[in-house]
Amino acid sequence: METTIAKKEEKAVIPKKETPTTDEFIKGLWRENPVFVQVLGMCPVLAVTNTAGNALAMGLATAFVLLMSNILISLLRNFIPKQVRISSYILIIATFVTVTDYTIQAISVELHKSLGAFISLIVVNCLILSRAEAFASKNNLGKSIMDALGMGIGFTFALLCLGVVREILGDGGVFGYALFPEGFENWIVMILPAGGFFTLALWLLVFNIFKEKRAKS
Amino acid sequence: METMEKIAQPKAKATAPEQANEASSTKMLIAMVGIGLACALLIVSVYEGTAPRIERLKAEALQQAIFKVLPGISQTKTFEQLADGGFQLLEGDAKGKSVVYAGYDDAGKLVGVAVEAAGQGYADIIRILYGYRLADSKIVGMYVLESKETPGLGDKIEKDENFVANFEALEVGLTADGLAVTNPILTVKSGEKVNAWEIDGITGATISSRAIGDILAKSTATLAPQLVKHQQVFSQQAQP
Numbered sequence: 144m145e146t147t148i149a150k151k152e153e154k155a156v157i158p159k160k161e162t163p164t165t166d167e168f169i170k171g172l173w174r175e176n177p178v179f180v181q182v183l184g185m186c187p188v189l190a191v192t193n194t195a196g197n198a199l200a201m202g203l204a205t206a207f208v209l210l211m212s213n214i215l216i217s218l219l220r221n222f223i224p225k226q227v228r229i230s231s232y233i234l235i236i237a238t239f240v241t242v243t244d245y246t247i248q249a250i251s252v253e254l255h256k257s258l259g260a261f262i263s264l265i266v267v268n269c270l271i272l273s274r275a276e277a278f279a280s281k282n283n284l285g286k287s288i289m290d291a292l293g294m295g296i297g298f299t300f301a302l303l304c305l306g307v308v309r310e311i312l313g314d315g316g317v318f319g320y321a322l323f324p325e326g327f328e329n330w331i332v333m334i335l336p337a338g339g340f341f342t343l344a345l346w347l348l349v350f351n352i353f354k355e356k357r358a359k360s
Numbered sequence: 361m362e363t364m365e366k367i368a369q370p371k372a373k374a375t376a377p378e379q380a381n382e383a384s385s386t387k388m389l390i391a392m393v394g395i396g397l398a399c400a401l402l403i404v405s406v407y408e409g410t411a412p413r414i415e416r417l418k419a420e421a422l423q424q425a426i427f428k429v430l431p432g433i434s435q436t437k438t439f440e441q442l443a444d445g446g447f448q449l450l451e452g453d454a455k456g457k458s459v460v461y462a463g464y465d466d467a468g469k470l471v472g473v474a475v476e477a478a479g480q481g482y483a484d485i486i487r488i489l490y491g492y493r494l495a496d497s498k499i500v501g502m503y504v505l506e507s508k509e510t511p512g513l514g515d516k517i518e519k520d521e522n523f524v525a526n527f528e529a530l531e532v533g534l535t536a537d538g539l540a541v542t543n544p545i546l547t548v549k550s551g552e553k554v555n556a557w558e559i560d561g562i563t564g565a566t567i568s569s570r571a572i573g574d575i576l577a578k579s580t581a582t583l584a585p586q587l588v589k590h591q592q593v594f595s596q597q598a599q600p
Contacts, residue, residue, distance in 0.1 A: 193513075219395070227388045231395050238399035242406045249410035252421045256506070331564050334513060 167286050171293025177270045178301030178343075179350040184270035188302060189339035191261050195318050198306025199299065200258050204243055206295025209271050210288065211239045216279040217287035223280070232275040233266070240265045270298060305342045309333045422489070422505070426461045426474045429491030429501030433463030433471050437597055445586045447593045460587070462594040463491070470595040472500060473587050479575035482567040484508040486517075488575060490527065492584065494591050497534060499545075499576065502527035507568075514568035522550075523562050523569060531556035532580045539585055547573030 177183045184205075191201040212235050216223075223231045244262045248255045255262075265271070274294055279287040307317055313333030315323045332338050426436050440450040441458045450459055461474040472493040478485050487506040490499050504518040517523060533542045543557040547570045553560040559576075561569040 223391050223395070224384050224388045226384070227392055231391060234392075234395055234399050238402055241403050245406050245410045245414070249413045249417070252414075252417045334564075 165289070167289035168293040171290065171295070171297040172300065173297070175294075176297045176301060176350075177294050178298060179346060181270075181273075182347075183273055184268045184298065185343075187261065187264055187268055188305065188343065189336060190264070192302050192305035192309055192339060192342070193334045194310045194314065195303060195306040197258070197261070198302040200254070201261050202295075202299025202302040204247070204258070204262060205265050205268060205271070206291075206299055208236060208239045208243055208265050209274060209295045209298075210291040211242075212236045212271055212275055213279040213287045213291035214284065215239075216275045217282060217284045220280045228276070228280065229272075232272055232280075236271050236275070237266050270294065301346075304346055305339065308342050308345070309338050313338060425489045425503040425505060426463060426491075428503050429474050429489055430463035430472045430493070431491075431500060432465055434466050436461050436463050436474070437594075438462075439473075439594065439597075441586075445590075447586075447590050449597055460583075462597070464598050468598045470494065470591065470598055473594065475579060475583055475587075476505070477575050477579035479571060479578065481507060481509050481571040482514050482565075483510060486568075486571055486575065488572065490576060490579075492532065492580070492587060494588060494594075497532055497584070497588070499527055499530040499532055499580075502572070502576070509565075509568045514565050516562045516565045517568045517572050520562055520565075522560065526553070526559045529556070530559065530576075532584050533557075534585060534588060538588055541577075541581055541584055544581060545573050545577040 171177065175181060178188050187201055187205065192198045212232070215235050216232060219231075219235075240263065243265070244255075247258060247262065274290060278290045282290070310317055311322060312330045315321055315327045315329050330338070333342070423436070427433060430436075438450040439447040439460050439462055441447055441460060447460065450457070459476075463471045463474060465471050472491050472495075474489055474491045476487065476489050478487045480486075484507070486504065486509065489503045489505055491501040492498075493500045502524070507515065507517070509515045509517060530545065531543070532545065534540065535542050543555065545557055545559060547559045547561045548554075550561050550563045552558075559569065559573045561573075
């Protein structure tokens with residue numbers, strides 16, 4: 144039994160080695176998009192996407208934490224015993240979240256004011272923990288960086304998709320710029336948490352239609 | 361004998377993994393303590409590295425906020441509030457003291473006083489700064505220094521133009537004896553403002569906009585009479 148499993152794993156590993164590392168990057172953008180395909184990290188996806196600006200900032204902050212924790216966890220992967228790996232990962236992730244928090248405060252008080260409440264939320268984003276557990280702890284530094292960049296940008300892209308739709312419908316604009324004439328009645332519900340679920344469902348529908356079409360052809 | 365062996369065998373088997381576990385528990389300890397120390401070191405060094413800049417930026421933001429909430433001023437002075445309710449010019453560090461900021465115009469005349477106030481909002485404590493003009497007993501500006509209100513909803517207390525316009529001339533008149541506020545500030549439903557001491561609330565941010573009204577009402581209830589009573593202290597420090 145064991146040998147067959149090992150063989151299967153080998154087979155699975157070999158094409159991975161042959162493919163260039165750009166595949167690790169691209170899979171996060173589309174094929175394994177953390178939000179639309181893996182449906183991970185739903186808390187910030189639903190809570191922080193009420194405006195496009197918030198979505199972008201949250202996506203970038205998450206991508207930074209993801210990149211840094213992936214780097215460190217990949218470097219330490221042989222040093223961390225597997226019994227304490229989760230607590231080690233959480234420790235590392237929380238550290239980088241705190242570092243991000245201080246850095247944003249030092250860059251601009253205004254920026255921190257608009258983001259402050261969300262930064263600490265990144266700690267509990269299961270996307271970061273899942274990439275640490277499923278990827279960075281098993282792969283070398285280069286691959287882990289590529290994976291983090293792909294997933295981070297994919298996550299930012301997904302958040303923007305939701306944020307743009309919700310801001311247009313709920314606030315009549317994008318990035319604070321009004322799109323509609325005076326008379327437009329904002330759909331307040333789109334800014335409220337319920338709007339997050341509606342928008343996410345619509346995007347998942349779009350993505351699944353794409354997937355189905357590709358599977359047929 | 362045979363049975364003894366049979367019993368003994370699993371025992372021997374059990375000890376081997378136990379030993380392995382023990383061996384790795386030191387490894388676990390080293391890993392956790394090592395990562396913990398490294399993380400702590402990283403956080404402390406980033407904190408130490410950014411703290412002076414963060415403090416400076418916050419002080420700058422506060423200064424800017426004072427000018428925002430007291431239109432028409434060109435210089436400010438910091439005053440410390442004494443235990444008896446009086447005020448005196450602050451010398452040295454403002455840390456741990458309750459302070460107010462007096463604003464003066466180009467001619468060196470006292471315009472008003474900026475006061476920091478805080479209270480419970482929807483998500484967390486909201487810290488605001490408001491400017492109180494002594495000449496006509498009105499709040500002439502309000503600025504949110506710190507809030508964790510829900511973005512897109514509660515944070516309208518700082519972004520909604522109609523709401524912010526409430527604080528361009530919000531009446532905080534005193535009774536004839538100057539000991540109390542005649543009409544405490546009150547937040548009403550959006551569009552229902554009738555009196556000069558009422559705040560037009562925000563639809564969809566009822567709790568946050570009410571919180572601002574409550575913070576202002578509570579703060580002015582004790583401070584406005586004191587500020588008016590001791591306004592001599594502020595105008596004495598005026599320099600043309």
